[in-house]
Amino acid sequence: MAKKLKEVxxxxxxxxxxxxxxxxxxxxxxxxxxxLERGGMRSTENDYSVPHVxxxxxxxxxxxxxxxxxxxxxxxxxxxxQEAQPMRRLGSFLPGEVVGGSGVHWSGHTWRWTDQEFKxxxxxxxxxxxxxxxxxxxxxxxxxxxxxxxxxxxxxEYTAAVSGKAGNLRGQLxxxxxxxxxxxxxxxxxxxxxPILASQVFSxxxxxxxxxxxxxxxxxxxRAYTNPDGSHFGACQYCGYCQxxxxxxxxxxxxxMTVIPIAMKNPNFELRTHAWVTRVLKDSTGKRVTGVLYTNxxxxxxxxxxxxxxxxxxYAINNVHLMLLSGIGRPYDPVSQQGVVGKNYCYQTGAxxxxxxxxxxxxxxxxxxGSNATIDDFNSTNWEFDRAKAGFIGGYNVGGGFNTxxxxxxxxxxxGTPSWGKAWKSATAKWYQTAMNISASGAVMSNRYxxxxxxxxxxxxxxxxxxxxxxxxxxxxHKMGRHxxxxxxxxxxxxxxxxxxxxxxRTEPWTVVPxxxxxNTGGTIMGTNPGNSVLNKYLQSWDCxxxxxxxxxxxxxxxxxxxxxxxxxxxxxxADAIKNQYMKNPGPLVSA
Amino acid sequence: xxxxxxxxxxxxxxxxxGGAAAATVSVPQSVQAQPTAATAAATAQGYAFLxxxxxxxxxxxxxxxxxxxxxxxxxxxLGLNIFIDRSLAGGWGKGDRxxxxxxxxxxxxxxxxxxxxxPAELYRNGIAAANVHCxxxxxxxxxxxxxxxxEEFLLALQAGKVTxxxxxxxxxxxxxxxxxxxxxxxxxxxxxxxxxxxxWKLIGFPGVIAVNYQNIEKxxxxxxxxxxxxxxxxx
Ligand SMILES: Cc1cc2nc3c(=O)[nH]c(=O)nc-3n(C[C@H](O)[C@H](O)[C@H](O)COP(=O)(O)OP(=O)(O)OC[C@H]3O[C@@H](n4cnc5c(N)ncnc54)[C@H](O)[C@@H]3O)c2cc1C
Numbered sequence: 001m002a003k004k005l006k007e008v009x010x011x012x013x014x015x016x017x018x019x020x021x022x023x024x025x026x027x028x029x030x031x032x033x034x035x036l037e038r039g040g041m042r043s044t045e046n047d048y049s050v051p052h053v054x055x056x057x058x059x060x061x062x063x064x065x066x067x068x069x070x071x072x073x074x075x076x077x078x079x080x081x082q083e084a085q086p087m088r089r090l091g092s093f094l095p096g097e098v099v100g101g102s103g104v105h106w107s108g109h110t111w112r113w114t115d116q117e118f119k120x121x122x123x124x125x126x127x128x129x130x131x132x133x134x135x136x137x138x139x140x141x142x143x144x145x146x147x148x149x150x151x152x153x154x155x156x157e158y159t160a161a162v163s164g165k166a167g168n169l170r171g172q173l174x175x176x177x178x179x180x181x182x183x184x185x186x187x188x189x190x191x192x193x194x195p196i197l198a199s200q201v202f203s204x205x206x207x208x209x210x211x212x213x214x215x216x217x218x219x220x221x222x223r224a225y226t227n228p229d230g231s232h233f234g235a236c237q238y239c240g241y242c243q244x245x246x247x248x249x250x251x252x253x254x255x256x257m258t259v260i261p262i263a264m265k266n267p268n269f270e271l272r273t274h275a276w277v278t279r280v281l282k283d284s285t286g287k288r289v290t291g292v293l294y295t296n297x298x299x300x301x302x303x304x305x306x307x308x309x310x311x312x313x314x315y316a317i318n319n320v321h322l323m324l325l326s327g328i329g330r331p332y333d334p335v336s337q338q339g340v341v342g343k344n345y346c347y348q349t350g351a352x353x354x355x356x357x358x359x360x361x362x363x364x365x366x367x368x369x370g371s372n373a374t375i376d377d378f379n380s381t382n383w384e385f386d387r388a389k390a391g392f393i394g395g396y397n398v399g400g401g402f403n404t405x406x407x408x409x410x411x412x413x414x415x416g417t418p419s420w421g422k423a424w425k426s427a428t429a430k431w432y433q434t435a436m437n438i439s440a441s442g443a444v445m446s447n448r449y450x451x452x453x454x455x456x457x458x459x460x461x462x463x464x465x466x467x468x469x470x471x472x473x474x475x476x477x478h479k480m481g482r483h484x485x486x487x488x489x490x491x492x493x494x495x496x497x498x499x500x501x502x503x504x505x506r507t508e509p510w511t512v513v514p515x516x517x518x519x520n521t522g523g524t525i526m527g528t529n530p531g532n533s534v535l536n537k538y539l540q541s542w543d544c545x546x547x548x549x550x551x552x553x554x555x556x557x558x559x560x561x562x563x564x565x566x567x568x569x570x571x572x573x574x575a576d577a578i579k580n581q582y583m584k585n586p587g588p589l590v591s592a
Numbered sequence: 593x594x595x596x597x598x599x600x601x602x603x604x605x606x607x608x609x610g611g612a613a614a615a616t617v618s619v620p621q622s623v624q625a626q627p628t629a630a631t632a633a634a635t636a637q638g639y640a641f642l643x644x645x646x647x648x649x650x651x652x653x654x655x656x657x658x659x660x661x662x663x664x665x666x667x668x669x670l671g672l673n674i675f676i677d678r679s680l681a682g683g684w685g686k687g688d689r690x691x692x693x694x695x696x697x698x699x700x701x702x703x704x705x706x707x708x709x710x711p712a713e714l715y716r717n718g719i720a721a722a723n724v725h726c727x728x729x730x731x732x733x734x735x736x737x738x739x740x741x742x743e744e745f746l747l748a749l750q751a752g753k754v755t756x757x758x759x760x761x762x763x764x765x766x767x768x769x770x771x772x773x774x775x776x777x778x779x780x781x782x783x784x785x786x787x788x789x790x791x792w793k794l795i796g797f798p799g800v801i802a803v804n805y806q807n808i809e810k811x812x813x814x815x816x817x818x819x820x821x822x823x824x825x826x827x
Contacts, residue, residue: 408779433795
């Protein structure tokens with residue numbers, strides 16, 4: 001029998017970005033909050049300090065801060081006719097497993113997703129007709145608007161020290177910013193980062209090709225900063241060890257140095273580390289959750305933590321897994337297209353070229369997480385870009401620059417260079433400093449056959465079924481990839497490099513290696529009614545009103561942008577809905 | 593090169609001749625790994641995982657992949673064999689962070705690594721199978737074949753053209769081997785490879801950077817002074 005503890009107001013499952021935001025906001029509103037985090041405590045001073053944090057082998061290749069697949073992983077397959085096999089080690093994506101979650105080792109690119117996503121089906125049907133959307137493409141409106149989220153985007157940007165250049169301030173286009181962004185009330189918290197040479201030369205070329213380059217907004221403080229909560233940031237040192245590392249300068253907006261320490265000072269808050277939640281518990285009616293069950297991984301003991309309200313904040317993948325394990329909501333079935341939990345899993349696609357410029361010095365080891373210049377001319381945000389001609393829905397962004405170009409992983413050489421020996425060595429020496437990348441990140445539209453369910457065979461260390469991911473790229477992504485490769489190669493050619501490895505659109509199925517991005521979305525999507533979604537627009541479960549599920553798992557499809565802008569904004573939005581509406585009158589915030 | 597007049601290989605060989613080492617390879621004694629001129633550095637450091645046959649394989653491999661020239665000393669002089677040995681002896685080699693529950697199926701390539709082997713087991717069985725293959729094809733173990741034969745074998749391995757009889761998939765073996773050679777060359781020297789930061793000096797990578805705030809402008813399109821710093825230098 002599990003040891004049963006005293007009931008608390010709120011249990012948070014996972015303490016990364018979303019858990020951290022809810023912890024701070026809800027404790028400040030007077031609620032008694034317990035956060036259960038499977039990972040251990042980590043601090044900047046002890047764990048992310050120089051020199052030992054500058055260890056590519058440990059943090060990039062041995063996954064020091066990330067989920068340990070020995071305990072829990074997924075099974076994967078490309079389509080329903082394949083037998084899923086366990087992802088035996090991490091590769092394509094890297095969920096975090098420490099206090100702060102993936103928010104510790106992210107790069108910080110922070111975007112605002114707009115109505116182009118939130119109203120996707122309506123907009124495309126209106127402009128291109130119903131038939132333009134393929135039958136198996138299950139895109140749908142999200143039930144929320146940009147106008148509703150705008151203040152929360154701003155709140156997240158100011159919390160996380162996002163550096164950037166506004167492109168559209170209250171409807172006025174701003175030179176040097178992204179002309180395709182939706183109107184914002186305020187500029188970014190900080191001015192853009194100092195551009196590196198690679199992003200500079202990319203920007204010039206993009207401009208010469210008629211595009212609109214802008215500095216990528218990112219939560220890398222371009223100068224020392226104190227956020228509205230009083231959290232102190234150092235200035236980014238362009239150390240080149242951003243993505244997959246904790247930041248020794250506290251210059252990367254991360255939950256462990258912002259919202260979490262604030263919550264921890266509040267007597268209403270308690271953090272339990274090494275607490276692995278295995279299930280959300282329901283009452284006999286099935287209409288309310290009563291708390292969670294977890295295993296103390298230091299002792300092996302099973303514990304029940306009763307709570308009046310539960311929020312799943314365990315990262316996009318784990319949130320869906322917990323919903324399936326707990327039997328909340330009807331699991332999705334791709335054949336009948338009935339059920340909702342597991343529906344609309346999405347990922348991202350991309351293409352990239354490497355350009356070699358004899359004699360130049362790009363110093364690829366000097367950069368911030370967001371040292372990229374970007375163009376959105378072919379992105380979802382540019383509605384002028386004619387999809388009828390391009391033949392695909394959504395879009396992609398193209399960037400030039402570096403992010404964490406460390407030498408075990410990054411050693412560009414012209415295609416055809418031998419993999420070892422003297423010729424390999426001299427080419428490696430010659431081109432390391434003189435190469436740069438242009439790469440595209442592309443959206444993935446939801447598809448009937450891309451989904452999650454529970455695996456029938458494989459189990460995790462707690463004896464529970466692994467979650468099974470069924471995913472592959474469809475024609476929309478292939479068309480987008482070809483378009484992106486062409487645009488990249490045209491830009492590259494216009495730059496007259498000594499030589500370049502052209503971008504090639506991917507044709508092979510999605511694979512679990514190598515790393516692609518930790519931008520997994522969908523599975524417990526938000527929507528307008530219980531028939532098409534798991535959550536309402538406040539990320540509240542349609543089935544159990546005292547359960548909220550926060551993370552990119554709520555996205556009804558994926559965009560080309562990184563997810564954490566809307567993930568953070570939605571966490572603040574949900575916190576406000578809980579504080580201002582739910583606490584006063586607990587019950588469904590949207591009637592079904 | 594013999595240090596202090598002591599030939600490690602000769603000693604080890606005499607100690608295990610006809611024993612376990614021979615059994616794992618199942619090739620005739622006469623063509624087994626023979627004592628070669630081990631580097632002084634490797635001899636001095638010793639191996640925590642590799643047996644003599646495996647040591648000979650790895651030393652030949654890293655010296656072939658990273659030959660001495662005007663750019664760097666050869667692989668064993670950079671400690672790449674030591675890096676590999678320590679990696680295999682440590683947590684990673686023993687399957688840390690590897691989901692090791694069955695059932696075991698080959699799956700499709702997009703599903704990634706599916707072998708019931710830890711990296712250390714993959715290395716051990718892969719080396720044995722590679723030597724069987726080399727003996728069959730070239731009449732000698734990998735460490736004794738000519739440089740041209742070694743090159744031919746490695747290229748075939750990389751291209752997936754070699755089939756190991758009763759061994760792990762040759763391509764998976766190669767991928768792991770290649771990854772560890774590159775890790776040894778470019779990881780922080782505290783792990784045993786990249787000795788004297790030669791891998792970093794080769795490309796001009798500065799290692800442990802602390803502050804670059806001013807350097808973005810200062811070194812824009814200019815060479816950054818190459819004087820790499822490792823973790824040990826700052827500890
Ligand atoms: C290498 C990398 C680079 C990235 N770069 C970017 C970027 O540039 N821009 C961007 O927008 N996004 C980026 N991301 C994604 C970003 O990190 C996530 O979107 C963000 O952290 C999500 O916040 P979250 O709260 O949902 O999850 P997390 O921050 O990951 O927090 C989830 C927490 O829940 C815990 N947990 C999970 N399961 C359980 C359980 N069963 N019981 C208890 N605790 C549990 C985890 O240990 C973790 O601490 C990147 C991610 C990675 C890995």
